[in-house]
Amino acid sequence: MxxxxxxxxxxxxxxxxxxxxxxxxxxxxxKIILPESSIRSVMQKYLEERDELTFDKIFNQKIGEWSV
Missing domain, CATH: 1.20.5 (Single alpha-helices involved in coiled-coils or other helix-helix interfaces)
Structure with a gap:
């Protein structure tokens, strides 16, 4: 037994x-997918959320204008 x-x-x-x-x-x-932590991706998301992801906002100048 x-x-x-x-x-x-x-x-x-x-x-x-x-x-x-x-x-x-x-x-x-x-698997947990973590967001990309680079500065570029963080800033891109920040600007997209505020609808500021444009050439004018990023470079502080209008396309076609000449600064002399």
Whole structure:
């Protein structure tokens, strides 16, 4: 009877190990995508939100005007 209990304990342990092996793989498939943190992307998003992503706003001059 002790042998049967030992076998059942071993099987339970092995089943728990197999279940825990599949859990990290499931978590890995749900990769968190972080936004790009470069200054360019941050400023572009900032200007887009305020509708200021234009040549005039970025370079502080109108296209076609000459400064002499």
């Amino acid at each position: 002790a042998d049967l209990e030992a076998v059942l304990a071993d099987v339970s342990y092995l089943m728990a190990m197999e279940k825990s092996k599949s859990t990290p793989a499931a978590r890995a498939s749900k």
